[in-house]
Amino acid sequence: MAKKELKTEVKRLRLTELEAKQLEKYLDDHDLQFSEFVNALIGQKVMSEFPTVSAESLDVSIEPKKKREQIKQPPKADPALLFQIGRIGNNLNQLAKSLNILRQDPNAISKFSFLECFHALSQMQNDLHHWLGQLPKIERSPEAVSRARERALKKGRAVDVH
Secondary structure: OOOOOOOOOOOOOOOOHHHHHHHHHHHHHOOOOHHHHHHHHHHHHHHHHOOOOOHHHOOOOOOOHHHHHOOOOOOOOOHHHHHHHHHHHHHHHHHHHHHHHHHHOHHHHHHOOHHHHHHHHHHHHHHHHHHHOOOOOOOOOHHHHHHHHHHHHHOOOOOOOO
């Protein structure tokens, strides 16, 4: 981690009495020091106009310290589980790509095996059950199926949605 540079430059700021009171109230309410607040505002402005300035050297957060410390870290996940879910997602993307190719080129349908597609989807479902346990079943209402069928027919694609 880079060594923090000492802040040795001093700048003065003039405020009206009302502005000073409002600022003090804001700082008290948000548990901030004046220098932290002003440095964060300056950092945000500089970063918006000069994106080449290193974000590491600027603490651009003006959140109160108490709130910054309370940010929850994402839960730890088993790397093997993440790998398997990624593998399943990759397979699903390959199937989606194949189906999109079919939609664009009806002649490609002779090369595509719907049975293999169904088998691959079933295997993905089994893998997910193995790694995540039984998942809740998602069913579409008859009204939803009907609306989806109507939308597909309007687009000129006769799709059988179940």
